[in-house]
Amino acid sequence: MELSKSIIQGWQAIHVSGQVDSKTVAELREFIDTKLDEGLPVALDMEGVPFMSSAGLRTLLILHRRTQDMGVLLALVGIASEIADTMKVTGFYDYFTIHPNLESLPPA
Amino acid sequence: MIRSLTDRIDSLPTDEIGGFKVRPGKPLPFGVCHAPNGLNFSIYTSAGTACTLVLFRRGEAQPFAELPFPTNYRIGDVFCMVVFGLDDEDLEYGYRIDGPFDPAAGHRFDSTKVLMDPYARQIAGRDVWGEEPDWQGTYPYRARVSFDDFDWEGEGPLEIAPENLVIYEAHVRGFTRSESSGCKHPGTYAALVEKIPYLKELGVNAIELMPIYEFDEFENSRLHPDTGQRLYNFWGYSTVGFFAPKAGYAATGRFGMQVDEFKQLIKSLHKAGIEVILDVVFNHTAEGNDQGPTLSFKGLDNKTYYMLTPQGYYFNFSGTGNTLNCNNPVVRSLVLDCLRYWASEYHIDGFRFDLASILGRDPWGAPLSNPPLLESLAFDPILSSCKLIAEAWDAGGLYQVGSFPAFGRWGEWNGKYRDCARRYLKGDDGMVGELAQRVQGSPDLYRHSGRSPATSVNFITCHDGFTLADLVSFNGKHNEANGESNRDGGDDNHSWNCGAEGWSDDPGILTLRKRQMMNAMAILLTSRGIPMILMGDEFGRSQHGNNNAYCLDSAISWVDWGLLESNADLYRVVKALIHFRKEHLALRVNNFDGIPNEHLPCCSFHGNQPWQPDWSDQSRQLAWMMAAREPNNPLSTDIVYVATNMAHYASWFTLPDPPPTYQWHLCFNTGDQNQPVHHDQPVFEDSGLLLGERSVVILTASIVP
Numbered sequence: 141m142e143l144s145k146s147i148i149q150g151w152q153a154i155h156v157s158g159q160v161d162s163k164t165v166a167e168l169r170e171f172i173d174t175k176l177d178e179g180l181p182v183a184l185d186m187e188g189v190p191f192m193s194s195a196g197l198r199t200l201l202i203l204h205r206r207t208q209d210m211g212v213l214l215a216l217v218g219i220a221s222e223i224a225d226t227m228k229v230t231g232f233y234d235y236f237t238i239h240p241n242l243e244s245l246p247p248a
Numbered sequence: 249m250i251r252s253l254t255d256r257i258d259s260l261p262t263d264e265i266g267g268f269k270v271r272p273g274k275p276l277p278f279g280v281c282h283a284p285n286g287l288n289f290s291i292y293t294s295a296g297t298a299c300t301l302v303l304f305r306r307g308e309a310q311p312f313a314e315l316p317f318p319t320n321y322r323i324g325d326v327f328c329m330v331v332f333g334l335d336d337e338d339l340e341y342g343y344r345i346d347g348p349f350d351p352a353a354g355h356r357f358d359s360t361k362v363l364m365d366p367y368a369r370q371i372a373g374r375d376v377w378g379e380e381p382d383w384q385g386t387y388p389y390r391a392r393v394s395f396d397d398f399d400w401e402g403e404g405p406l407e408i409a410p411e412n413l414v415i416y417e418a419h420v421r422g423f424t425r426s427e428s429s430g431c432k433h434p435g436t437y438a439a440l441v442e443k444i445p446y447l448k449e450l451g452v453n454a455i456e457l458m459p460i461y462e463f464d465e466f467e468n469s470r471l472h473p474d475t476g477q478r479l480y481n482f483w484g485y486s487t488v489g490f491f492a493p494k495a496g497y498a499a500t501g502r503f504g505m506q507v508d509e510f511k512q513l514i515k516s517l518h519k520a521g522i523e524v525i526l527d528v529v530f531n532h533t534a535e536g537n538d539q540g541p542t543l544s545f546k547g548l549d550n551k552t553y554y555m556l557t558p559q560g561y562y563f564n565f566s567g568t569g570n571t572l573n574c575n576n577p578v579v580r581s582l583v584l585d586c587l588r589y590w591a592s593e594y595h596i597d598g599f600r601f602d603l604a605s606i607l608g609r610d611p612w613g614a615p616l617s618n619p620p621l622l623e624s625l626a627f628d629p630i631l632s633s634c635k636l637i638a639e640a641w642d643a644g645g646l647y648q649v650g651s652f653p654a655f656g657r658w659g660e661w662n663g664k665y666r667d668c669a670r671r672y673l674k675g676d677d678g679m680v681g682e683l684a685q686r687v688q689g690s691p692d693l694y695r696h697s698g699r700s701p702a703t704s705v706n707f708i709t710c711h712d713g714f715t716l717a718d719l720v721s722f723n724g725k726h727n728e729a730n731g732e733s734n735r736d737g738g739d740d741n742h743s744w745n746c747g748a749e750g751w752s753d754d755p756g757i758l759t760l761r762k763r764q765m766m767n768a769m770a771i772l773l774t775s776r777g778i779p780m781i782l783m784g785d786e787f788g789r790s791q792h793g794n795n796n797a798y799c800l801d802s803a804i805s806w807v808d809w810g811l812l813e814s815n816a817d818l819y820r821v822v823k824a825l826i827h828f829r830k831e832h833l834a835l836r837v838n839n840f841d842g843i844p845n846e847h848l849p850c851c852s853f854h855g856n857q858p859w860q861p862d863w864s865d866q867s868r869q870l871a872w873m874m875a876a877r878e879p880n881n882p883l884s885t886d887i888v889y890v891a892t893n894m895a896h897y898a899s900w901f902t903l904p905d906p907p908p909t910y911q912w913h914l915c916f917n918t919g920d921q922n923q924p925v926h927h928d929q930p931v932f933e934d935s936g937l938l939l940g941e942r943s944v945v946i947l948t949a950s951i952v953p
Contacts, residue, residue, distance in 0.1 A: 162336070162338050163335070193337060193503065193504075194337060194395070194505050195337045201399070225432075226500050226505065229433065229436075229498075229509050230500055230505050230508035231398075231508060231511070231512035231515065235399075
C-alpha cells in the first residue's frame with residue numbers, strides 16, 4: 141500500500157493506493173494518526189483502492205469519529221463502485237460525504 | 249516490542265505454545281472474544297480429555313497452527329486461552345477434542361475432526377448461496393471472529409404491544425430472489441431492505457423471518473430423480489450455528505460482512521416501524537443421527553447436547569435425525585446465551601420457536617409440566633420485552649396448542665385457528681361455534697390459564713402448507729417437484745379448489761377464488777389476537793399446489809412480484825384491511841372480558857337476525873360485533889360489525905341497532921366485485937343487507953356528526 145498527502149483546495153488529501161484489508165490497515169491507521177494536521181478538512185482519496193475489507197471499512201469509521209472530534213469535515217473521494225455498494229448494504233455509506241473525484245471537491 | 253508501563257499486566261502473554269504467545273484465558277463468555285492485544289478462546293467439554301485450538305487463515309485447507317491447551321488452562325470443564333498477535337479478520341478457528349469413542353456410552357469423540365465452536369458468531373464455508381462446496385474439505389463450517397461494533401445510532405427494539413402486531417412471514421431468499429422483485433441483490437438481506445417501502449405501504453409492522461441462523465443449503469441436497477433439478481435445504485430448518493447469521497443470504501457474504509448487512513437490515517426495518525421476529529430452530533441440529541456428520545456438538549460433548557436412547561442412539565422427536573437436549577442445564581444455558589445475544593447484539597424483537605414442544609421434554613423425552621428452559625426464557629431479564637412465540641407441537645406427537653407451558657409470557661402459533669378458519673371458509677358443517685371462539689382470540693384455549701387474546705398468533709396460511717391462492721385452487725397437494733413422488737407434505741389441508749383443480753380460465757371459478765382469498769383475509773384481520781400473513785398471499789402467490797416447498801430454490805418458492813399488478817384488486821383489499829385493523833381498537837382488545845360499553849358487550853355474535861346467531865351444524869352464517877371504548881375519549885366507542893356468509897346462496901342479515909347517536913358505515917363487501925373496499929365509508933341507512941354467496945361485509949358505527 142502506498143500513502144501520501146497533499147493539500148488540494150484547502151483540503152488535506154490522503155492518497156491511498158492498494159488494497160485496504162487487515163494486513164495493510166495498520167499502515168493507514170498509523171498514517172492517519174501521525175500525519176493529519178489539525179484544523180484542515182480531510183479528503184481520503186481512494187481512487188487507487190480496488191478493494192476494502194471489513195477491517196478497512198471500520199478504519200473509515202474510526203477516521204470519521206476522529207474528524208468529528210477535530211471538528212473538521214471528512215470526504216471520501218473516488219470510491220470504486222463495488223466498495224460503495226458494499227458500504228451501502230452494510231450501512232457504512234450513510235456516514236460519509238462522497239465525491240466522485242478530487243476535481244469535484246468544493247473549496248474548503 | 250517495548251510496552252508502555254501503563255499497559256495492564258493481563259495484556260501481556262505469560263507462555264508460548266508452538267511459537268504463539270498465550271496466557272490462560274477466561275472461561276466466560278464462551279466462544280471467542282477480544283481481549284487486550286489478543287483473542288480469548290473458551291470451549292466446554294465435560295467428557296473430553298484434552299483440547300487443541302486449530303487456527304486457519306481464511307479459506308485455507310490446512311491450519312497454520314495447532315495449539316494444545318496446557319492442563320492449567322482448564323477450569324472445570326472449560327478450556328480457555330488468550331492468544332496474542334492473531335489477525336482477527338483473516339482467522340478461522342476450530343477445536344480438536346480427545347476423548348473416548350464409545351457410542352453405547354454416549355461418547356463420539358474423534359480427534360481427527362476439526363470441530364466448529366458452537367458459539368461461533370460468524371461462520372464461513374457457505375459464503376455464497378448455492379456455490380458448490382468442496383466436499384473433501386476437512387473443516388466445512390468455519391468459525392470466525394465477529395466485531396460486534398455496529399453503530400445503531402440510537403435505534404432499538406420497537407416493543408410494539410403484541411395485540412397491535414400484524415406479522416408478515418417471509419423467507420429471505422424466496423421473498424426477493426425472482427427477477428421480478430427488481431432488487432439489485434436478489435435473495436439477500438440487502439434486497440429485503442429495498443422492499444421495506446413496500447412492507448410499510450402494505451401496513452405490516454412485524455416481519456417473521458424463516459431461519460437465518462447459518463445453515464447449509466446443501467444438507468441432504470440431491471438431484472430430482474426425474475427432472476435432474478438440484479434440490480436444496482431451502483427453508484433452512486437445520487441449524488449449523490446458532491449465533492451466526494446465514495452468510496449466503498448476504499450480498500456481502502463473500503467478504504464476510506453478513507453480520508453488518510443483517511444488522512443494517514434490522515436497523516432499517518426498525519426505522520420503518522417494523523419489528524423483526526426470528527424463526528429459531530433449537531429442537532435439532534444439522535449433525536443428523538449416528539450416520540450424520542460430526543461438525544460440532546457431536547464431537548464436543550455428544551452426551552450433553554443430544555437426547556440419546558439407553559443404547560446411545562439419537563431420539564428423533566424432530567423428525568430430522570436428532571433432538572437437542574434442551575433441558576440439560578448446559579444446553580439450556582446455550583439457548584439462553586444465544587437468544588440474549590440476538591436480542592442485545594442484533595436488537596431482535598421476538599422469536600418464534602420451531603417445534604417448541606420439544607423444548608419442554610426432559611432428557612429422556614418425557615414432557616415436563618414445568619420445563620425449566622421455557623421458564624428461564626419467560627423470566628429472563630434481557631428477553632423481557634421480546635415476543636416469545638411457540639410452534640406448540642413437535643414431530644414426536646406432542647400437541648400443545650392451548651396447553652403450552654406459557655408462564656404468562658409465551659404466545660402460540662394457533663394451529664386450531666388455521667384449521668377452523670379454513671373449514672369455515674370452504675363451507676364445512678358445524679364450524680360456526682368454533683369460529684366464534686377463534687375470532688375472539690380463542691378463549692376456549694387460553695382464558696382458563698389466564699392468558700389473553702394476543703397469546704394467539706392467528707393465521708390461515710404459513711410457509712408450511714398451501715399458500716392462500718393454492719388453498720382456494722387445489723383440493724390436494726401436488727408435490728412432485730420435491731422428488732418424493734408426492735408422498736411428502738401434509739394431507740389435512742382443508743382446502744377447496746372452487747370447482748377445478750389448479751389452473752383454470754373459467755371466469756366464475758376465478759372470481760370465486762379471489763373472493764375466497766378476500767374472505768380469508770377479512771376474517772383473519774378482524775379476529776382478535778395477532779394476525780400473521782404469509783409473504784405474497786396479499787397478491788395471490790401460488791406454489792402450483794406444492795404444500796411443502798422446503799427443498800425448492802426455484803420459481804415455485806420465489807415470490808412472483810408480477811402478481812402484485814395482476815392481482816392488484818386483492819392487494820388493495822388486503823392493504824385496506826390491515827389499515828382498517830390499525831384504525832379500530834375494537835379488533836385489538838387484548839382482554840377476554842373487555843370493558844363493556846353501556847350499550848354493547850365487548851364482543852357479541854349475530855346471525856341473520858341481530859343477537860341471534862345460528863349455532864346449528866348447518867349454519868354457514870356468523871356475524872360478530874366488536875366494541876371498545878376509546879381510552880382518550882370515554883364517551884366514544886369503537887364498533888366494528890363483521891358479517892360472514894359461507895353458504896353457496898345469498899343471505900339476509902338484519903343489522904343490530906347501533907347505540908343512540910351512532911350510525912353504520914359500510915367499509916368492505918367482498919361480494920361486490922366492482923368495489924370490495926369503500927374508502928369513503930358511506931353511511932349505511934338500511935336496516936340490513938343481503939350478503940352474497942360466500943362473502944364478508946364489514947361495517948363500523950360512529951357518532952352522527
